[in-house]
Amino acid sequence: MWSAVRRRVAWNVLWPGSSSGAYAMVGAAAMLGAAMQAPLASLAVVLKLTHSGFQIMVPMLAATVIATAVACYIDGYSIYSARLPPQRGGPPRRSGAVSGIASNAGTDGLTTA
Numbered sequence: 001m002w003s004a005v006r007r008r009v010a011w012n013v014l015w016p017g018s019s020s021g022a023y024a025m026v027g028a029a030a031m032l033g034a035a036m037q038a039p040l041a042s043l044a045v046v047l048k049l050t051h052s053g054f055q056i057m058v059p060m061l062a063a064t065v066i067a068t069a070v071a072c073y074i075d076g077y078s079i080y081s082a083r084l085p086p087q088r089g090g091p092p093r094r095s096g097a098v099s100g101i102a103s104n105a106g107t108d109g110l111t112t113a
Contacts, residue, residue, distance in 0.1 A: 014059075022056045026063050033064035034071035037078035 033042035
């Protein structure tokens with residue numbers, strides 16, 4: 001209980017006037033931006049779907065840009081380009097099984113018999 005109170009107090013100190021539900025909006029925008037590798041598009045989607053959140057635009061933008069940079073550094077592929085075959089001159093694909101996917105999985109992530 002006390003940790004929730006401390007988070008609420010810290011949030012109100014950093015961004016006065018915003019609710020605790022803003023955590024979810026900031027996290028959703030950051031996760032979507034990192035997965036899509038498109039931070040501005042994810043901000044537009046989150047703002048359009050919620051019809052609110054304009055008062056927390058700065059933390060959403062900061063979290064989305066940071067999450068996108070980390071995702072680009074770790075993998076470099078968006079959810080749209082992850083299944084496309086590599087092109088000449090593009091970043092090399094990682095070999096081996098990705099954690100969470102069986103080692104006998106095919107290129108589409110489905111287990112082959």
